[in-house]
Every structure is written in structure tokens, then in C-alpha cells.
Amino acid sequence: MNACLQTIADYGLRAIGIGKRLLPREDFTLCEQFTLIGSGMIWNVYFGVLALIAGFGFATFLALGKASNIKTVRKPSEWFIFLFRGSPLFIQFFFGYFLFLKLKTVFPIFAPFTAAWLGALVVLFFNTSAYTAEIFYGALRSIPKGEIESADAYGLSGWSRFKRVIWPTMLRLAWPAYTNEAIFLFHATTLVFFSGFPAWQQRGDALYYASYFADKTFNPFIPYPILAGYFILLTLCVIGLFSIVNRRLNRHLPANTRQRLRIRPNLIR
Template identity: 65%
Template sequence: MRTCAESLSEYGLRALGREFGATLLPKGADISLCDQIVLIGSGMIWNLYFAVLAVALGFGLATAVALAKASPIRALRAPANAFIFVFRGSPLFIQFFFAYEAFQQLPRVTGTLDLGLVELSVSTSWLTRAWLGALIVLFLNTSAYTAEIFYGALRSVPRGDLEAADAYGLSGWARFRRIVWPTMLRLAWPSYTNEAIFLFHATTLVFFSGFPAWQQSGDALYYASYFAQQTFNPFVAYPIIAAYFILATLGIIALYGAINRRLNRHLPREARPKLRYRPQFIR
């Protein structure tokens, strides 16, 4: 039986691939509690990877889509409304399967890039890997939900703030950057925090999607399911993954709470809105 130090050495980065740890996973009677804690924690690297990149990239796209939806120009407003409707109107689980099948239908090589001295082939096979294909789905999904949140905040910017900006001679980009943008973020931040938490929890759906784990480089739920099958005892592995997610959720709440206090630092302490986590049971 391995010690906890040996488990950490062999499986600490195992989720990144076989070259980062033991070639084979522990089986049967060789599985210890430390093995389960370490390997499931290793799988959390992928959940954090999906969540951090999807939220970070989605923040920028969501802002652009929200501005497009609020635009008086129909050519901008219509695509933004369609994008939000499609990704908010269909289940995330179905989006994973649809994207995987669509990526599978793409030819392995879509073309070549002639650089003069060398000619590069542009391959699309990497789109069927979870590290990119699933990330694209999560990125688009959270962008749509966040765009709707930001749009609602844009519509809620107090008219008095806009009139004050006009009185100071602010217009165009300066008005947006100094008045509209910070006010929008301040109003949207509590709801945006809940979206970030939900997106993090939704990364577990990658395990059930069509995107396969490559060389056993799976997420936390992949290893929790593996241990439940090997030990015939789901009451150890699944509580471990639940504990990891609870700790990560507390970290998200603390981080977003600090940003919320920063956004509202100009308000009196008693008037500053406090973050409240409201879990979404149906999406």
C-alpha cells in the first residue's frame, strides 16, 4: 500500500497525461484513500482550466454581445439576440454532443497555409479533444448567459448618471469607459458571480459529453467514477469530489466578493450590496 507521499508523487499531476505520473492507475485492493484524494484533486486541474478560460474569454465576448443587443442598429442587434437565444434556449448537455458531432464532421485537414519557404497544414482533429472542443462550448454558453446579464445591467444604468455625464461633456468612448461600464459591472456583478459558480459546476458535464478523455487525462468526475467502479463504493470518491467543489466555490465567492467590494468602494458601507449565492437548479 502506497503512502500519501508516494500517492502525491505518482498521481499529483497524473490528470495531465501519463508522462506526468504513473503509467497505470491503481486498481482493486491497491487503491488507498490517499490515491483517491490525490487523483481526484489532480482531475480538478481540468475543471479549473475549463472554468477559468471559459469565464475569462466569455467576459469579453459577453460585453460585446450585450452592447450589440443594446445597439439601435438592427444589423448588430439581430445576431446578438439570435446568439443569446440559441445558447440560452438549448441545454448545455445537448450543446456538448452537437458540437462534438459537428467537429467530427469537419475534414481532418481543412487546408494549407503557404508561408513561402514552408507550407503548413491546418488540421481540425484537435477540435474533437476535450481540452479545446469542450472549452469552446463552455465559452459560448457562458458568453450568452453573461451577455443577457450585462444587457439587463446596461438597461438599468440610472438616467441621472447619463445626464451627469452629458453635463460634464462626456460622450462616446469616454462616457462608456468612465460612467456606463463601471455602473454596468456594479449592477451585474452579483448575478455574474452566480453565473461563474454555475459554469464551474457545469464543467463536470464534460465527463458525460462526447469528448473523450485522452490517455486517461480526465477531469475530477472521471477519476471519481473510476474509483467508484473499482472499489464498488461510491460513498468515498463522490464525497471527495463534492468537497473539492465546495472548497473551490468558496474560493470563487471570496474572489468575486473582493471584486464586488472594489466596484462599490465609493458607496457608504451600509449601502454596498452583498453577494448572495443563489444556486440555479434548472437551466
């Protein structure tokens, strides 16, 4: 037990560079595997949360852009969404990494972008923006006509109409799909360290450590189920948080017409 506490102290924050420098090399205990994979989850949460928050704002703009009547606004948004939804995230990571490498040689300011903490975050941010924007765009198009008409009848227009009627309704309609997108994004964060971006000083995410153990022990039956367990916990947290928001967004509706969250986690994007 004490040995395990020592291990947690040594490796609990290993993924962000605090604690012992060397990873365990032999006689892997279950405790070590739990601790290191768990500490790797820090990165998954970091990438997921930041990309999600930043992506949310950008996606709103993109969705509005795609729904816009002005061609010069609509076309770029459409292309952006198509570009990031139509190609594999894996290739986007690779391309992003090598693009940043190239830019670094020209503009030194791009140096931090070649590290995973920023470069991969940017790629994930664009990617989730595109997927979310498509969801929001779909929701925007299915806003009941009556709601907009009644907003007009109340004399709301422009910004106040958007803020009070269109945006909340769009969110309400998009929320179940958006929840799936969030879960999806957290799962996608596991790709980061397998796609060019180097894990500096072996500071990797949960999958990086899981595959480290699987490679060293030739036994995939322990680290991957641990990883899966952590992800199921993470997914449950995401679902919990999102359903609180969902309840708030739907609070004005009669109970029987409320949208239930349907969780359909999807695979690779």
C-alpha cells in the same frame, strides 16, 4: 504517510499526463482517491478560468449588441444568446463534438478541436458568453438614468462615456449575478468528459475520476463526497475572489447601500 506522499507524487498531476500511466486498479486507498480526484480538478479549473476570462470580453460585446438600436447588430446577438441559453449544455457539448469531428474531415485544421482541451473550451466559452451577456444586458438596462445624464453634463460621450460611466456601472450592477454564473460555470465543467469528448489516456476531470472509483468500488459514498468537498472549496475560492472585486466596484458607495453578494448556486444549465 510515506505511501501517501508516493501516491501524490505518482498521481498528483495524472490528469495532465504526468506521473504513472496506469490508474490504480484494486485496493483503492483513501489517499489515492483524494489525489486523483484532486488532480482532476486541474481540468475543472482550467476550463472554468479560461472560459470565464474569454467569455467576459465576448459577453460585453454581446450585451452591447443586444442593447443596440441597429437591427443588424441586435438580431444576431439576440439569436446567439437565445441559442445557447435555450438549449441544454449537454446537447451543446455533443453537437459541438460531432460538428468538430465532421469539420475535421474537411479541414484538418480542426483536428485539435475534437480534443476536450480545446473543443470543450470553445463550447463552454460560447455558453458562458451567452449567459453572461444576458446578465450584462439586464444590468445595462437598469443603469440609473441620472448617471448617464450626469455623464452627458460633464461632456463625456462615446467611448469615454462608456469606459468611465456605463461599463463600471454595468459591472457593478451585474456583479452578484455574475458571481453566480461563475460558480455555475465551474460546476458545468464536470459535464465535459461525459458528453462525447473522449478522455485521452484517461486524463479526465474530477468527476471522471470520481465516477471511475465509484464504478470500480461499487461504493459511491466515498468518491462523490470527496468531489463535493473539492467543489465546495473551489466555490469558496471563487466567492472570495469575486467579493474582492465586488468591494472594489462598490467602493464609492455609502456603506449601507452597497450590494451584498448573494450566493445562490444553481443547478445544471
